[in-house]
Every structure is written in C-alpha cells, then in structure tokens.
Amino acid sequence: MRENQDDVINRIVDELKTLPAVPADATARVLARVDAARRAGASPDVDHDDVIYFPTATDEMPAATAEPARPGFASALDERSRRAGGLRRRFMVSLPAAIGYALAATLVGFLIRGALPDGRRSTNAAPTQVAQTAQPTEVAASRLGVTPVASVASREAEEVPIQVQFVLDAPRAKRVAVVGDFNAWDGTSNPLVRDSASGVWSAIVPVTPGRHVYAFLVDDTAWTLDPRAPKTKDADYGTEQSVVIVGMK
C-alpha cells in the first residue's frame, strides 16, 4: 500500500517536472524592462530578498485568502481592546454620563468647525486615500489625483475592475503614463491624455479592488509620484510609490 502511494507521488512529480515552453522573446523582454527600470531611476536597494510571509502561520490556509494583512488603526484598536478586556467593558458608562459626553462632544464639534477656514469645512473624502494629502496649485484639486469613475457602492463582486481616473498636472510634459502593479509597471499600457486647455493629463484605467501602488512616468523617464496620494516604499527597490485603495471603504 505504501509503495503504491509513493508511486502516485512519483508520477505526480514526474508530470510536474515537465518544463513549460519559454516564449522566444522572454529574455529580450526582461532586458527591455531592466533598461526601462534603469531609465525610470528605480534604485534597487532594500529588502528585495526578505521573505514575504504568508499571512497566517497555519498550514491550512486556503490559497484564495493569501492577502497580506495590513496593520492599521483597526488592528491597533483590536489589540488595545484585547488588552483592556474588550471595548465594551472598557467604555461601559452610565446613561447620564453618556448623555453628558454626547452633549460635550457636539459642542466641541461645533466650535472646531466654526474655527476652520471655509475650504476645510467639508470633509467629503474621496473613496481613495489620495484625497487626504496636500493639493497642488493652478488646477482645481478635484481634477487631480485618482478618482473612481464607477460607483463603488454598486459593485457587488469584488473582482470586478473599477474604472479609476488618474490625473496629473504636468503642463510641460510631452508624454505621461501611469505605471503600477495593476499594469505590471508597463509604461506603454496606460498613457494619459493631455487636456490642451489646462495641461492636465488624465486616463481612466480599470483596476481591481484592493490596495495598489503606482507612479506617473513623465516623458518616459521621470518617475513622478502623485502629489495627492499617500506614499510608500517599494518592498524590493525602496523606491517611493503612490498608493491607491480601490473599492474599499
């Protein structure tokens, strides 16, 4: 029985060891991408060969859930809550005290809103993170950065790409493209189109929901971050990239 079982594994391994056909231009494409990366100024540096762990220590994790966990406010809150014995226990208060806190919070809220300049009163944040950063001059801020074109709320299936508009104010540029993990950092996949009146470049790109990193490639050479988006460092090269969260609230 044991021999039969090992024979099965051997047959599986023999089949899996068959080497696939390699595209004739495979090496040429690698070299072209190496050249493009060098022109774009991507500097190979830190952490390229650090192990990216599967997001769970158990062996039973299904492949379909293999998405890196993102530490953030929620996880920090969970941890604090756990230490404090849970949010409910920690913040349990009497009804009169709760009413008092609510009134005080409302009063403080009105005072703060009144103290802010007009331009900052509205807090209609876009569904992406990029709206939180400083806005460039000259062009209306709403036209720059990244904007989901389709309604996020109407999307039921998470795998359905969402149309995202990438916009960059670069009046002196001759060519602009958006490169990111959603287009394999290919500078030819998603060129932006220039609005002749404003000098603003834009393109609508279908992007699957989730966290993505990207940058603009100006005139085929200049690696340009989105001034409205948060930044992160590439895990492999240490190059700065912009971040967009698509379809996630």
Add this chain to the structure above:
Amino acid sequence: MSAIDMSIVQRAKRGDRTAFAALVDFYYARCLRFAVHMLGNAQDAEEAVQDTFVRVHGALHRYDEFDRFESWLFRILANRCRTMMGREARRSRVVVYGELPHDKGTAPEVDAMVWREEIQTALAALPAAQREAFLLRHVEGLEYEEMGRITGAGVSALKMRVKRACEFLRVRLAEVERA
C-alpha cells in the same frame, strides 16, 4: 538540472549584460514552471517570472555568493508569487499549462490528459503554503534548509507541509486512478 556556472553570475553581478541574459536563459523555464504551478495561470506566471528577473538584476550587487544562487533566486520568485497570489486571490484560478489535445488523441493520450488535469486541479486545491513547500522539495529538489531560507519557515514546519501535501495529493490522485 545542474547549477549555473558561478562565473556567469559573477560577470552578471559586475554588470555584464550578456552574462545576465545567459543567466535568464538558464533559469527562465524552471522559474516559469514553479510560478505556473504556484499561480495556476500562465499569464500571471509569466509576469511573476519577468518581475523576478528584473528584481534580480536590480539586486545582484547585494547577492552574497555564500548563499546558493538558486536559493536566492527562488526566494525572490517565491516572494513575487506570494505577492501576486494576494492580488489575484479574488480571481478564479484558471489552470493553463501546456497544450492539451482536446479534440483528438488515442485512449492513452486522453488518460494522460485527464491525469495532467487532475494533478493541476489537486495542486490548486492545496493550501498555498503546502503547495509551495511540495514544489520546492519534490519538483525543484531543494533541501529543507534552503527551503527555510526561501520561505522563512522552520524545517519541521516545512516537513509537515510537504507531508500533508503528499497525503492530500495521494488521496486525490488515487481516487482518479481508481475511477
């Protein structure tokens, strides 16, 4: 497959473009095989392998020659596959591997085709960590210590993953054989 001549790696490390191209030629098929089995999709596998070699080129200067080149390369490749699995997790897994003769073939060929498809289906059903460990150990023929450096997991955990993968595959494929 024998290991690459280290003088080629050293030349590539010094910036010799021809040597780097030779290095890509030498390892491309093997990397593609691993990526196809890990990702279950030829297009994604191609992208992962291309990304891997671009990163290898960018980081060659940091490659420590005390580390086996193959281990170092597969560490980067495994990372790329993991990253892509996170991105592609919501997509359905489509197994595309080789050209399968759907419209013709004798009975033995059809049996072989069914066998291949069942292997791919069973492999896809494995948890990713087990699939990775099984492929590195049995298909790529790496030692557990090397696998540990590639995956960041301990040797005992890797042995357990391989063992569970083997058990799962045996059961699944034995059923196919009996059918």
